[in-house]
Structure formats: structure tokens, C-alpha cells
Amino acid sequence: MLSNLLVQLINGIALGSTYALIALGYTMVYGIILLINFAHGEIFMAGAFVGLMLVTVFKVHIIFAFLGAMLFCMIMGVIIEKIAYKPLRRSTRLAALISAIGVSIFLSNLANLVFGAKPTTFPPTEEILFKIQTYELIAGAQITNLQILTIVTSAVLMVCLQYFIKKSRIGKAMRATSQDYDTAALMGVNVNRIISYTFAIGSSLAAAGGVLVGIYFGVVKYNMGFMVGLKAFTAAVLGGIGSIPGAMFGGLLLGIGEMLAVALGLSSYRDAIAFGILILVLLIKPTGLFGTQIQKKV
């Protein structure tokens, strides 16, 4: 029982770290333009497909495929913002939200058209990466080298992001813009450019998540962005939407919660439990775990 619990805990951390990567995009975009970017799950899906194509069709090394997918989605995210959200900047938030849902439906249908409805399999791990090995930990717990890779890659990306947001000039401008849009402009921040940066960074992290999930589960499908997107969004809300540490923590919590449900023999209810956690947190703390209400003093 205990060993099973520990195994699922590690599975949960691996799954949760990919949720966290994707959740960051939701939370960063929301922090700046107060939009739930419903197309974000499809960017994740696109990242998985681009990574897969680069490996199988173009025979690129997996590391370059990973970076290529990030670059592709970076550009894709920026273009989506320019086409679908920027023209609606001055209209109601609902209009932009509907536009986001539209982009999401468009992209998943486009993927269906191009790649078909059947799941496409990733090449076996030993061909593109390494042979899966399992390491014994204490009390019967196990971890695979693939899990270590997933967790470490996510962690490295998140540490880089945190450093960028805290220390760099652009990162500071992003925080300023998310706290007070007009005043950031009065400081000389080109707000449009900051919005582009936000979409670029968020989308590339989603692409990283897409490739990692593709390798981890071995399959890629046109509608894979829907459920994962919903989960990552849940993770962002759980942590407090707009908060970057919140998204990281929310992702991990959700992944672990889901896998512990599996450990307890409730695997058919794992989605229900994931969303149940959300409802519970929101009932107790409506702003999410790390969320703060920014006072708009006038």
C-alpha cells in the first residue's frame, strides 16, 4: 500500500510538473490582459505535434525538436494574440474570451484535418532518447529516468522563468504591466511589446510541456489540448490566477492529487477529483492559494 502510494506520488509530481508548465501560460496572460486564453491548450497540442514531426519526419535530434517546438509555438502564440485578441483589446472581456474559444476550436479542428483523428504514436523512447530504466528508492518507491528528465526539465524552465521575471528589465516591465497597465505605459513601457513577450514565453512553455507529455505518454492526438488545457487552467486558478508561483504549486498539487486518487483505487474518478480539489480550494479561498486581490486605489 505504502509503496503504491509512493509510486503514484512520484507519478503525480511528473504529471504535475507538466501541468505547471502549461498553467504558467494561462496565469501570465491573465495577469497582463485579464484574458483566459482558451487556445492555450491547443498551443500545447501544437507543440507536441511539432516536436513529433521534427523527430519523425525531419529526423532531428530530440533536443533540437524540443527547442524547435518551443520556437514554433512562441511565434504561433504571438501571431494568435495579434490576430484574435489585439483587435478586441478595447471591447468587453467576454468578446475576447469568445474569440479565444474560437481559436481553440479552429486549432483542434485544423490538427484533426492535418493529422487525422487517430492518435499518432511517438517513437519508442529508446530510439529517440534513452532506454527506460527504473531506480528503486526507499520503501519500494520507484522512479524512472524518464520521470527524472520530465521533472528536471520542467523545474529548470520554471527556475529560469522565475529568474527572468524577477531580475530582467523585461521581466520587471511584465510585472509592472500586470499590476497597473496604464501606469506601466506612463513609465515608457511599450505595453504591446510586453503582451507579445508574455504570449511568446507562455506559449513556448506550453510547447515544452507538449513534447514532454508526448514522450511521457507516447501518444499525441488532435484533441489532447482540451483536457490537459482544462487541467492546467484549473491548476492556475487553484494557485491563484495571475500568480506565477501559484501556477507552479497548483500544477504540482493537481498532478499529485490526481495520482493519489489512482493509488486509492479511484482511477476512474481522477478527473472528478482534480476538479473537486479546485471547488474545495475556491470555497475556502476564492482568490486561490497564492492569489492576492490587487487593490486599485483611485
Place this chain on the structure above:
Amino acid sequence: MLVVENVDVNYGAIRALVDVSLEVHEGEIVALIGANGAGKSTTLRSISGLVKPNKGRILFEGSELQKCPPHKVVEMGISQVPEGRRVFPLMTVLENLEMGAFTRKDRANIKDDIDKVFAKFPRLEERKKQPAGTLSGGEQQMLAIGRALMSKPKIMLMDEPSMGLAPMLVQEIFNIVKEINQSGTTILLVEQNARMALAVANRGYVLETGQVVISGAAADLAKNEAVQKAYLGV
């Protein structure tokens, strides 16, 4: 230096500014006074590029501003202390000051200028690592002024710097306004506290429901019967 020419601003069906013209010469303090909703803040927001005029021109040192986005306006040498201070609440005092210097190319000198702001406002130095949202109202106002100085502006637009402050602090803020002006920065000052504003200003304009109704030397405005009655409570 700064010329606002026949500017109209509409918010939907509401006419916020109607044919407003005013001028600020280099080295001056110009006060813009008027009641709540008269269009004072809208005037500053249209100079800074946050709202686009529906008609008219805004010229700064001869170049047109009315089509410039806000960040370009800052680069030209115009900074604003916005109404209600608007410090970045979750960023530290130091980071707020760094944001003020965002457009500057001479990165090496920024640290010296931060020290100058700290010399002017020692309270800010004591709290430099604190999030700005935790400062008192007066400290936030000083931070907002310090932040606006960090871009080394030629002209500073100040929107109600004395609002919501204790009387002693109000006097201090107006002293600071004078000091900043004496060290070479032109100032366009929006105030509801007309008495204080006219006391420090060279010239003044009175706005009523989006229109300039009276203008002239500050000392004359302070003696003007209509101004006294409406704004000075005499």
C-alpha cells in the same frame, strides 16, 4: 514648450474636453485648476497619450504628440505623476524607481539618480526593499514623484499630488514641487487645492465642464472674484 491646441476628447457620448487650448513655457509652473470632473486629468492623459483626442493638436518642442503612444511620449521627455499615486504595489520601492528609468539608455547613471531620489526622500531609502503597497499615502506620493523624476523629464505632469494627504504633508509636497521646478524641470500641475496651486504657479488655467474659462498669471487668478468664489472659498 508644450502647446495644447483646440483639443476635444470624447468618452463615448460624453464630451470630456471641448476645444481646450493651453500653453506651458520652459521653466514655468502652470496650474490647471477646476472642480471634480472638469477635465483636468483628461487633459494630462491626452498629453501623455493614454487617451487620443478626437480633434486638435498637442505639440511638444514643435513635434506632434497626439498620435504618439504613451511610451514614445515618455522618451521625448514628458513624465507624469498620475492621480492617486499609482505606485506598483507588489514591486519594491527600488523596483518602482527602476521602472521610472525604463526608457533611459544611460544605464550606468541610474544608480546615482536613485541615490539622488533617496537624498530627497530619506524615508524611501529606509523602505527600499519594501513592496510599495505597504507604504503610507504620503510615502507613496513621494515614491510616485521620485519615480517620475527617474526618467529625467523636461516637463513633469503632476495630477493632484496633494490629494488625500495630511495638511503638513500637503505643504511639504508643494515645497517639493517648487524645488523640482527650481532645479530645471517645467511643471504642469493639476490641483483641486487651488489656493496652494496658485501660490506656487506662475500662470494658471481654470477648467469648467471640459472648457478653459479663465486663464492668466497665477497672482491675478488668485485675486479674480469669480475664481475666489468658486475655488478659493472666499
